[in-house]
């Protein structure tokens with residue numbers, strides 16, 4: 120169903136590419152939906168959500184976007200790019216430490232003209248500290264005459280979820296055109312907005328595609344409840360005629376590898392495998408971790424030999440340059456650097 124809701128219409132359909140060498144290596148039919156190729160700000164999944172959120176901000180007369188995340192947030196970088204494109208100010212607020220160098224997404228944020236506000240944790244829950252900081256920073260900018268529009272972590276509210284509802288419809292049609300209407304779709308699960316949009320979209324159109332999420336940070340009963348509540352909120356807000364059934368959420372929780380964004384050998388190996396076999400760059404926080412999960416699922420028999428799999432590449436490549444990951448890659452890759 121198409122919603123009578125304003126969005127920017129700046130994104131073209133993203134392609135699905137077949138990955139022949141990865142398919143051969145894993146014994147499956149592996150396709151990749153290239154949401155990393157969305158058209159500006161270095162691409163990524165958040166632009167789909169921001170098509171709705173930024174339009175809403177503009178309709179409300181906002182002059183500035185404020186959002187939150189980790190210091191190296193991909194969502195923040197894409198928000199900063201959108202703000203630049205539409206002539207708005209932008210600030211990203213993070214409870215995080217300065218990594219000692221202005222690299223990766225932080226560098227790109229500044230290129231887009233966005234302010235970065237980093238506060239070292241005082242030990243209280245990040246959400247509490249973030250809310251306080253968002254309030255005080257918003258006041259500062261509003262006193263200067265700005266009209267601030269707040270975008271939550273990952274753009275994952277009801278409006279933002281429509282971005283991946285739309286993607287679900289696009290995916291279903293493309294999969295049918297490719298002759299793989301019952302493929303398994305793999306998506307990383309972070310702030311949940313991508314998964315919820317896909318779940319609702321696929322369910323609403325009665326797609327035969329099967330959605331599997333791979334959690335990239337600990338996912339427990341509380342996360343499941345949150346996901347159910349979020350899906351119901353989207354359903355109610357937009358009047359979807361379906362029942363949200365949490366028993367249908369197929370989310371793999373065993374491939375978190377220690378925690379959010381922690382460097383991991385298996386993830387680096389997955390990033391190297393896709394780069395060296397297909398010339399495609401994943402990222403070390405989300406898509407590399409999900410691909411490491413896919414590789415394990417194949418060897419554990421959770422994904423069957425010959426199965427059709429569409430992996431959604433949600434972007435995040437600048438994360439390869441974040442100091443914590445880059446130093447580990449450097450150690451493993453220096454053997455092929457020949458200094459004469």
Ligand SMILES: Cc1ncc(COP(=O)(O)O)c(C=O)c1O
Nearest residue numbers: 193309310311312313405433435
């Ligand atoms: C590259 C990348 N992939 C996947 C995700 C996860 O998407 P979501 O937060 O909607 O679960 C994010 C979120 O920041 C991301 O940056």
